[in-house]
Amino acid sequence: MQPLYLLIVAVALVALGTAEVMNDFSSCIKYFFGEKPPTGFEKTAFPVPEEHLNENNVPECLAAYQQSSPAYICQKIPKGNQYYFATLYDRGRRIPLYSAYLVQKGKPCGERPGFFRLEPQLIHRELSAESQQIQETKNIIKNYNNRTGCNPRFEENRETHKIKQSQAFDDDYNDAAKQGYDRGHLNPRQHHNQEEFCDSTFTFTNVVAMNKELNNKIWNKHEIEIKEIMESHCEQMYVITGAVPDNDKKVNNRVYVPSHIWSAYCCVNNKGLPIKSGGVLAHNDNNAQSQTMMVNELEEELGKLYKEEIKLIDGCQT
DSSP: HHHHHHHHHHHHHHHHOOOEEESGGGGGGGGGGGOOBBBBBBGGGGOOOOOOTTTOOOGGGGGGOOOSSSEEOOOOOOOSSOOOOEEEETTTTEEEEEEEOOOEEEEEEESSSSSBBBGGGOTTTTSSSSOOOHHHHHHHHHHHHHHTTTTTGGGSSHHHHHHHHHHHHHHHHHHHHHEEEEEESOOGGGOSSSSHHHHHTOOOGEEEEHHHHIIIIIIIHHHHHHHHHHHHOEEEEEEEEEEEEEHHHHHHHEEEEEEEEEEEEEEEOOOSSSSEEEEEEEESSOOOOOOEEEEHHHHHHHHHHHHHHHHTTTOOOO
């Protein structure tokens, strides 16, 4: 009996260690300065849009049924051997509240992958821990439905419906493009020099509807400046970039558009001590102007916008 028991324990530990949508950020805590994630955002997330049970379905068949919001995502990709960054995802609004990552020195990656991935575990926690392309996600859902007896004759059990119920996808951002919005990365590929890290940023849980003017000019300039600070001053740089939802504005009548985009960084030396920090806040519109400020000032501004006490990078005031 002992070998079987040990095998069961080992399998359980592997399952826990590879889960992507989690109860906290403990598995990807290294992407936060001092291993301390921001506070104050959890209360701002909207609940999961819940579908009601009826004679045609059961709880295990409904996407994201009774799952908590926000979702804590330690981002992975197929064939990747680690977690690449962390995202706090607002399930109700179908947008990330923030992504946290480490900036890499060196030349940015080459070609873009040409697609954005989905997060199967936002649909059912038992599904793939890695983000997947849409067709693979549909195949995973189909296999799940077959295993659990979820009848695809009912709309709630169909692959596309489950994806739409749990997160944003291509249709939403195609509609956003018609309204003048880009797929704005919170964790941008240009802050990385390894292909796996660059590819990992192409997930719908890492993008928001960002005004084209802001994305291509002011915010792009900010991202370049962050990389320059990293190259010239830092041994390591922790960045948290997020979006303040506008509760009155959506794309495709499903995905909330941010009113503001913000970012904070903490630059440390080779002893891990903070030597430089800063923040930026910008309106997400055609007339956007960014404001640079201290991290504590950004926390105050975000507190006013969220109507919650916000802490971003504790212990990195320089």
